[in-house]
Amino acid sequence: MSSRLTISIIYGTPTIKGWFMLNFLGIGNSFSTKHLNTSAYFIENHIFYLIDCGENVFGEINKLRPYKECNKVIVLLTHFHSDHIGSLGTFVFSLSNYGFSKNNIILFNPNKKKLKQVVALFGLFEDCIITNDLNLLKKQFKCIKQKHYNDNSYGYLFKQKDELIYFSGDTSEIPDKIVDLFNAGEISKLYIDTTLQDSWGYHLPISKLKTVLNMRYADRVYCMHLPDELTYEEIKAYGFNVANSINRNKENENARN
Numbered sequence: 001m002s003s004r005l006t007i008s009i010i011y012g013t014p015t016i017k018g019w020f021m022l023n024f025l026g027i028g029n030s031f032s033t034k035h036l037n038t039s040a041y042f043i044e045n046h047i048f049y050l051i052d053c054g055e056n057v058f059g060e061i062n063k064l065r066p067y068k069e070c071n072k073v074i075v076l077l078t079h080f081h082s083d084h085i086g087s088l089g090t091f092v093f094s095l096s097n098y099g100f101s102k103n104n105i106i107l108f109n110p111n112k113k114k115l116k117q118v119v120a121l122f123g124l125f126e127d128c129i130i131t132n133d134l135n136l137l138k139k140q141f142k143c144i145k146q147k148h149y150n151d152n153s154y155g156y157l158f159k160q161k162d163e164l165i166y167f168s169g170d171t172s173e174i175p176d177k178i179v180d181l182f183n184a185g186e187i188s189k190l191y192i193d194t195t196l197q198d199s200w201g202y203h204l205p206i207s208k209l210k211t212v213l214n215m216r217y218a219d220r221v222y223c224m225h226l227p228d229e230l231t232y233e234e235i236k237a238y239g240f241n242v243a244n245s246i247n248r249n250k251e252n253e254n255a256r257n
């Protein structure tokens with residue numbers, strides 16, 4: 001049995017192919033009590049890529065330590081709300097226990113000045129590289145600015161195998177470029193911030209997705225950053241998917257309580 005297959009059985013990732021895809025540690029919004037913070041990882045060329053690291057993400061990563069066979073950790077941050085960076089400091093500190101030195105831990109956000117401030121508050125200056133240089137990511141990512149609350153949030157567009165993936169982070173709109181790519185059938189998986197209703201304009205109501213996206217490709221939409229009030233049934237009724245959390249069993253259990 002290959003080690004990959006072993007891993008997929010132990011950690012419950014759906015298929016061997018699934019190991020290379022985005023593995024969600026949580027799919028909830030900042031106030032959710034049913035879901036964990038939205039965060040996802042994948043491994044490519046022995047590099048552990050993590051997108052966002054909210055308050056309860058370190059606990060989930062630490063149970064699996066999926067970076068054990070990796071020689072570099074790269075964390076892409078969408079923005080600086082605590083449900084996206086809350087356990088970043090603990091995560092980075094913990095990596096020194098597993099042989100990662102400063103040069104092998106990279107934190108990325110286009111707003112390097114703000115990222116530096118966060119890293120300083122966490123006391124991490126000696127422990128990682130802080131960058132807004134896409135060339136340091138060892139893989140091609142396009143970073144796309146979005147509107148969210150009182151700050152910008154950044155979505156990430158990248159390829160896995162031959163599939164084009166977009167991970168939105170928090171946003172109140174889908175950038176035109178992403179809408180165009182999706183509606184032309186170019187995007188294989190659209191992981192998108194989805195809420196039920198949003199009178200403040202911070203997140204994307206599910207009803208709005210239907211008006212913007214070409215519903216011919218509805219099965220390529222994966223909803224994430226969910227509020228407790230938005231049920232899986234409602235998401236499926238639109239023809240969309242729920243992002244596949246590796247903690248789904250636990251999340252389902254919470255959802256029933």
Ligand SMILES: [Zn+2]
Binds near residue numbers: 081083225
């Ligand atoms: Zn959030």
Ligand SMILES: [Zn+2]
Binds near residue numbers: 079170
């Ligand atoms: Zn946010």
